[in-house]
Amino acid sequence: MRALLGWVDRIAALTEPDRIQWISGDPRERDELLAEMVAQRTLIPLNPEKRPGSYLARSTPDDVARLESRTFICSEREEDAGPTNNWVAPAEMRATLEPLFAGSMRGRTLYVVPFSMGKVGGPISQLGVQLTDSPYAVASIGIMTRVGDDVTRLIAAGEPFVRTVHSVGAPLAPGQMDTAWPSNPEKHIAHFPESLEVWSYGSGYGGNAILAKKCFALRIASVLGRDQGWMAEHMLLIRVTDPYGRAYHVAAAFPSACGKTNLAMLRPTIPGWSVETLGDDITWIRPGGDGKLHAINPEAGFFGVAPGTGASTNVTAVETLTHDVIFTNVALTDDGDVWWEGLTDEAPDHLIDWQGRDWTPADGRPAAHPNSRFTVAAAQSPSISDAWEEAVPLDVILFGGRRATNVPLVVEATSWEHGVFLGSTISSERTAAAEGTVGELRRDPFAMMPFCGYNMADYFAHWIRMGGSVETLPRIFQVNWFRKGADGAFLWPGFGENSRVIDWIIRRLQGEAAAVDTPIGRVPAPGSLDTSGIDVDEEQLLAVDRTAWRAEADLTEEFYARFGDRIPPELAAELASLRERLR
């Protein structure tokens, strides 16, 4: 406890808040915090008859997404951050941050938020504390993690914890009026993997402010996993039950805003199958005692992308969002409810858009920001599994991306090493979850490009190593729901129909579905994918164009070259044999 108290004192001395408040996890404390934010105009209460217990927050237009260009891995040695991360030496970053944090909480409250990733005291769980001057961050962390005195007691008993410090960088002079969304044009999200610290300055939004999520549960945790023999992955986690009642656990890595929440809440369209949700964004994986890898969802809530979530795409999500939700940057309806593009087929005649301006469909601009979000407790999802707080044995790993061309609907890896190769070569069209040009193709190995806290080549090697950690490894598949035909239309209906791909994958595990070898892996044999009742062009969906794949192999080689000789020999060998097969 002395370590925690001493650290809080030091940060308070640096940031000079008016008050310090320890978060206990009491529901009354949460109610008070929400009421204060309403008084402050940070939150707009929604119509309690339409959306009880729910609020709308609006950020400023310069603070709407994760900022990869302002995200730093501050390892002692530059090569430990690797060529895909922004690196700054720890001493230099501390020298930059000290003057920014000095007095940055004046006029504000410093909240001390102890949190657990995974259930409190669980075997795969980890503890952290966030010090923040943002009540919006406190309320969000309260949904996204397990917060409060139980955690403080474990820390007092000597459990290690990750230290995270967050300031919106908007100190208030005496008597100065606050704004609804305080932030600072200068932003830094800095990770110190050796001292297990995160310092975030200037932003109040999402992953920049809820430091338990991307900063801790992925970037810092990936480093802990490398050092301790486990894995922190950007994956959803589901339990799939087949028509015979046999249950399987599937983890799936997709780049941001590629439909992870939809797959996590899948409603199968084929009879006899059911899907339960364990997690929608992050999975921690460890060797279990039974010779298998075991997985947990370390989070307690969903921070999902709102646009595109509707009755026709993800009715479970819509049902999850009926009460006790914090929405950010969606549109407000005239009767005090929320709306976003895709919630209903037709837009209401009039809305207040995410920036608080009048909006009608004729305006032609989106009413909700493309990266607008909902923050909601996982436990209130109708699809949540009874097992969602437990570690489950992992049977299948999926890698996906958003690819208009080349990548078939589903490809089975021929070995663990081949699966790791597939994961390392994922590329995807950019979405609105982070800054950058939407639609541009970018490499996103394991969907971890923005979230790996160390040299990505070492991360590939860690994946290869983990293949030797248990007797029965999960089987690996690559999927692509987004392939388009020559006419530019999607070849696959997606959403609930993705259950047909899951069905094929599970039947592969049972040895009941046929596959054919292609140079890039195994694809469904003609007739083995259940396409009854839907009209799809299987041939186009599963086609492997050798010329195009030779070009993909060149791009992979170029990508690998960025890491010099740190690329594990197993992956170089996989690339060489792919070229061989493409000849």
Ligand code: OXD
């Ligand atoms: C997320 C992301 O918010 O990946 O989950 O950007």
Ligand code: MN
């Ligand atoms: Mn994510």
